Amino acid sequence: MNDINNKKAKDLILVVDDQPNNLKLIANVLGQEYSLSIANSGINALKMLENGVPDLILLDVMMPEMDGFEVCKKIKENENTKNIPIIFLTAKSDIDDIVKGFDYGAVDYITKPFNLIEMKVRIKNHLSLYHAKQEIEQINMEKDKFFSIIAHDLRGPFSSIVSFSELLSERIKENKLERIGDYAERIFKASQKSINLLTNLMTWARSKTGRMEFKPEVLNLSELINENISLFSELAVQKSISLKHNTPVDLQVFADKDMLSAILRNLISNAVKFNFPEGEINVTSDAIADGVIISVNDNGMGMSDNLKDDLFKINKKTGRIGSAGELSSGLGLILCKEFIEKHGGEIWVESEEGKGSVFYVKTPNQ
Secondary structure (H helix, E strand, O other): OOOOOOOOOOOEEEEEOOOHHHHHHHHHHHOOOOEEEEEOOHHHHHHHHOOOOOOEEEEEOOOOOOOHHHHHHHHHHOOOOOOOOEEEEEOOOOHHHHHHHHHOOOOEEEEOOOOHHHHHHHHHHHHHHHHHHHHHHHHHHHHHHHHHHHHHHHHHHHHHHHHHHHHHHHHHHOOOOOOHHHHHHHHHHHHHHHHHHHHHHHHHHHHHOOOOOOOEEEEEHHHHHHHHHHOOHHHHHHOOOEEEEEOOOOOEEEEEHHHHHHHHHHHHHHHHHOOOOOOEEEEEEEEEOOEEEEEEEEOOOOOOHHHHHHOOOOOOOOOOOOOOOOOOOOHHHHHHHHHHHHOOOEEEEEEEOOOEEEEEEEEEOO
């Protein structure tokens, strides 16, 4: 009996049949294209499903101890396995049995003796449908989470804008000007936070709806980094942070300009946000054998191992307060990961709490 967790690049199919000849035939037909796990009874199949979930199940109807209908019923009652597509293997042609299989939750049936071409086509089609459904569910989950975070995090800055605008107006009317600079600064920071959130939201929405085309081209990396560093120069000055850049002037990268700029903006913004006054930020780039590595290094707040593990997961809340009280949703890093993966690259971080962080972005060659 094969280990159901032994899934690599191929789709994993669990075959359940008590007839050795049927198992041998199916293995010969499907073994080259798919990873297979074999169970010679319904009871063994249910035990195997406790340790892992396949992409599809081929389930014989007529088996001793527990027939295929009962096995299907138990699979569909289990929260972890209920969505696995099940194709019944049956020698029966009675319409009542076929309907019964669909009633129990099967997606299709294949009659014995097997038409091998038909078997392969049906399996391929149902695997495609299964993966498409999984992708849609994942997109919807990410969408719901993204909008939930945006809605939650916008309440804070908008409340601040309204409250301090009201205070500012009252102070001016009463000619009490001693704190209006403070109020104006708070309104500015809250507005900036709102703009950053909405920018990330619009960028994410464009990406998810296919309106943000992926158009890689040869770019001068030094010029692109300079453009994005300049956006944060004033903020760095306000926090007395040294913001330096070290990239060979002729270093080129093959990338989508808008996406790589979004990555750089978010990483530099975070480095400023989570660095301490008098801190340092260094943006460096180096050519390697198979691409380019960009690093954004700061000596600021750093982060715990638990926070590092959750940084690039949309289902985890990683937003936190910057060193000067700046707000953060953590959404920028989700965009960074999505955009660099479109390039076939990767992003990772090294960090120690209280000692700063280094974010690395690797872009492959053309």
